[in-house]
Amino acid sequence: MSKINPFNPNSPSGPGMFAGxxxxxxxxxxxxxxxxxxxxxxxxxxxxxxxxxxxxxxxxxxxxxxxxxxxxxxxxxxxxxxxxxxxxxxxxxxxxxxxxxxxxxxxxxxxxxxxxxxxxxxxxxxxxxxxxxxxxxxxxxxxxxxxxxxxxxxxxxxxxxxxxxxxxxxxxxxxxxxxxxxxxxxxxxxxxxxxxxxxxxxxxxxxxxxxxxxxxxxxxxxxxxxxxxxxxxxxxxxLDRLEEPDIKYIIKKVLDHSSEANGFSTKIVERAEKLLINLSEGFPHFIHQYGYSAFDLSDGKTINEDDVVQGAFGSNGAIEKIGDRYYRDDYYNKIKKDSYRQVLIIMSDKLDSWVSRTFIKNRFKGKDTTLNNAIAALRNRGIILDKEGSRGMYRLQDKGFAWWIVMNQKREERDKRAQHKK
CATH class of the missing domain: 3.40.50.300 (P-loop containing nucleotide triphosphate hydrolases)
Structure with a gap:
């Protein structure tokens, strides 16, 4: 069944979809x-x-x-x-x-x-x-x-x-x-x-x-x-992240638009909606990207939990698309040293929770001065955030960045194994 996807991750939200x-x-x-x-x-x-x-x-x-x-x-x-x-x-x-x-x-x-x-x-x-x-x-x-x-x-x-x-x-x-x-x-x-x-x-x-x-x-x-x-x-x-009621409002307005565009209503089951809310982390663009990928896998009439999971974490899914748009440049182009990326990989283990320098140091493979340079560079370039009023506490921008780092690491490891077999 052909269907028009009502989520629009590639354009700013129009006034009718605006919330908060x-x-x-x-x-x-x-x-x-x-x-x-x-x-x-x-x-x-x-x-x-x-x-x-x-x-x-x-x-x-x-x-x-x-x-x-x-x-x-x-x-x-x-x-x-x-x-x-x-x-x-x-x-x-x-x-x-x-x-x-x-x-x-x-x-x-x-x-x-x-x-x-x-x-x-x-x-x-x-x-x-x-x-x-x-x-x-x-x-x-x-x-x-x-x-x-x-x-x-x-x-x-x-x-x-x-x-x-x-x-x-x-x-x-x-x-x-x-x-x-x-x-x-x-x-x-x-x-x-x-x-x-x-x-x-x-x-x-x-x-x-x-x-x-x-x-x-x-x-x-x-x-x-x-x-x-x-x-x-x-x-x-x-601008801070949207609250849950605002995210629900956006999802409702999008699905209402789906009924107008497709001529039939689209429903989202409660567990799928809750998962979509959690994945989006209050970012309007993320709501649309995760929703777009989930709707694409659905039958158009019902979005279930599996649609959201596969749409997010599957091959060429929402996390990959968000990562290519928002994270890849930070990870590869703004930092040229593997030691800097090593810090991001260590921090991704805690998603977007605050991480102490001690936690990073205990897992970092390199000199103390190299670690200091890495943290300073990542802070100055806005790739990691430091906690106001607390020395030596850092976190990634959001969970999506952490998930993308983990998935990207797995892709790189698969590519290395494939190259080794050749």
Missing amino acids: RLHEIETIEKLLLQTKANKGHGFLLTGQRGIGKTSLLNLVKYQAEGDIEVNGEKLNFLVVDIDISKDTTQHTLIKKIELALKRKLARTEKTRAVFGEIWSFIGRVEAVGVKIDTSSNGKSELIFEEFCYSLADTLNRVTKAKENSVFDNSYDGLLIMIDEADNACSELDLGTFVKLLYERLQKEGTQHLMIGVSGLPQIKRILLDSHPSSLRIFEELN
Whole structure:
């Protein structure tokens, strides 16, 4: 029987599937209303991979653009989405902002002419590149000032009443959302860029700008290293794992969608649902990946416990797929030494429980200095977490990482035996 899988592990959750995050949503709603009142403020959204940061940003976009009401009010923000890569420079970031604004604002010959005049400095940016230079004689500082003036001019024009504006519509403000900001390189100098931008706009009399930055927890260190005061402009929001009622809600909504897509209802037995909840560990992406694999093995009408187990731990199952997406790079590319991986293998024996350095040392095959270097490197790269307020206590990010390490070890051992037989 052909069936459409209702779980969607490869895309952010839509508003209809969204669950939890009430505190974060309410905080961002307040910031949107503050920005509309010309008291712009930013938010910093952090959390582990798969925790739902991009899905929350999508929800914020729907709210800012008026598709979802905020306190009974339909907002009308100009929204710009930007992704950061390791190659993104300040020149590239400015160009991305300019291109996004041009696409949304310069839709007629008249507005294109006005927009081109406001942003004419971009040609000089293309010629010389840009990086903030706070020295008074720096040419690049002057280019950054022109960028700020152009953005301020644009904000002042688009937030005025429609009849007084050159552009086709009036907006409550501008929301710039920067996702995957933990990819920012030191040359981007993101903390300085954002802080100085807010200060320059304030001097120009407009605070209709709201910047939302999202990334892994290390983004805080990236911003601080760039500018010690950069975090002051952000409301910090850390996404934690979803609670069991929220996970149940997501599963129910997905299965309701299955009935719509397939024309017949899909049920999940209680033991299978409980197992799916435990496996997902409160990560929205994991819920969808484990659910997708389980549904794929089911008859489409009932998901049972065996479907969930085989879908998770079977060949090319959910754990392998999650591992390839989230863990393989940490395990192989971010660490180049077998001694570092040995620490992860030892820790995986305790899943995601806290492990003492003594526990690791007693099982580690190598010098004490090598162990110290391994733990330091794994901590600095965010691959293992250290317990706040307790020295020498560490854990893996989640149980899924531990399961993947164990399964990966077994695969490597099988491959070695196969090679030896040849």
